Amino acid sequence: MGAVLITGGAGFVGLNVAEALLARGEEVVIFGREPLPEAAACAFAALPGRLAVLERDVREEAALRAAFAAHAVDRVLPFAAITAGPERESAEPEAVLDVNVKGVVATLRAARDSGGVRRVLLPSSSAVYGESAYTHPVLDEARTPCVPASLYGVTKYAVERLGLRLAALWGLDAVAARIGAAFGPWERDSGVRDTLSPFHALMQAALMGRQAVLPPAPLPSYDWVYARDLAAGLLKLLDAELPPHRVVNLASGLDWAPHVPALCEALAARFPGFRWRHAAPGEAPTIRLNDSRPRGVLATARAAAFGWQARHTPEAAMADYASWAAAWLR
Ligand SMILES: NC(=O)c1ccc[n+]([C@@H]2O[C@H](COP(=O)([O-])OP(=O)(O)OC[C@H]3O[C@@H](n4cnc5c(N)ncnc54)[C@H](O)[C@@H]3O)[C@@H](O)[C@H]2O)c1
Known part of the structure; x- marks a missing residue:
């Protein structure tokens, strides 16, 4: 080989x-x-x-x-x-x-x-x-x-x-x-990839024990x-x-949007200090999604x-x- x-x-x-x-x-x-x-x-x-x-x-x-x-x-x-x-x-x-x-x-x-x-x-x-x-x-x-x-x-x-x-x-x-x-693992800013995943941003917030503010619910459908x-x-x-x-x-082949709250809860249970919530109307989220429109799977x-x-x-x-x-x- x-x-x-x-x-x-x-x-x-x-x-x-x-x-x-x-x-x-x-x-x-x-x-x-x-x-x-x-x-x-x-x-x-x-x-x-x-x-x-x-x-x-x-x-x-x-x-x-x-x-x-x-x-x-x-x-x-x-x-x-x-x-x-x-x-x-x-x-x-x-x-x-x-x-x-x-x-x-x-x-x-x-x-x-x-x-x-x-x-x-x-x-x-x-x-x-x-x-x-x-x-x-x-x-x-x-x-x-x-x-x-x-x-x-x-x-x-x-x-x-x-x-x-x-x-x-x-x-x-x-x-x-x-x-x-x-x-997932090894995701980081390579300097040539301009949009990292929201899960990367959530993990950074979790590791630093910070609050993450997601866009207002419901999140648009997205296949990860x-x-x-x-x-x-x-x-x-x-x-x-x-x-x-x-x-x-x-x-x-799955819409992950309905799972995101449970995933955030799991992070909060594991990393002390990490909290999350959805943004109020008009409030700027700290976690950016890759797309604001619902996508097919x-x-x-x-x-x-x-x-x-x-x-x-x-x-x-x-x-x-x-x-x-x-x-x-x-
Ligand atoms: N990450 C995703 O969600 C995703 C989705 C679809 C397709 N892809 C594809 O997977 C491949 C890898 O993407 P990634 O997400 O790992 O991106 P990345 O930015 O993390 O990795 C790309 C790598 O290419 C290197 N590179 C850039 N220009 C180069 C050059 N001129 N010479 C040598 N190396 C150079 C960068 O230094 C970096 O290490 C890409 O072809 C991408 O289109 C990725």
Whole structure:
């Protein structure tokens, strides 16, 4: 078995995938612009797999080629990306395109030229559904129109389509994961992801024993996926010998909004000093949601055909996240 190369691997999702691969004894190469967080270096050192960290930029083709050559890479996740909010997409559209689209093309070309890659896992996103998320109760890979609105969503749709096309032309075997909104261990500000999850903000407030003020009830419907479940799903897509689909949603398929009060209560029971409430009309919340409009949930049948479904209930996910945060963030 060769190594798995993850570009952007020191980011939130990459670290979860790296951890899951290392836990099963694999060789992992993290290729990205930021260093490995200290806590991750410490946690990963206890795992049976082998880890190499290359602090490089995906826009450096020579560095990509060298990474493939040095590590006998046979699977690749070109996950480096800029998750731009409105200000950044307006100020730096070229950078978003360069990293999110050209960076993937460069990684695929290096993978092709290395001659040893047997699976590419393309990082698409639920953002590809765009406006459809507000008009379709269930976001289905085959039937729901993709009308991405944000530049980020547009680049993710481009990655999916051009990634599958180039893989076909270049003799690579690719699967695109439409990753749902994730939260959990290793989530932090990478400097290029402009909106972190409200669960990250709640955890910070809980660890500091502060009060969290959520937007007024009821919260809009939103489908979350726990990072550890997501990592398990990505491994299923990486491992599938005969993928039943080439484009797959990875999400819980559940509206988490009705669970949020119970999740906050569980945090309050665990972290002394943490309190929470909904904002009064006109009051500014301290916890920002990713979207103020209710969204459809993601269809899960294709992921199930790969043998994956989110394992954690919202309550179990928050309990696991709280244990992780207490161990690693205190
Ligand atoms: N987090 C989510 O909820 C979510 C949802 C859907 C899709 N995704 C996808 O998952 C992937 C990882 O996202 P994330 O949430 O971990 O974001 P993140 O910002 O935590 O991680 C991205 C990583 O890419 C690195 N990077 C950025 N530009 C780079 C460059 N030019 N060269 C090398 N490295 C560079 C960053 O330093 C960072 O480590 C992305 O492709 C993203 O589109 C994430």
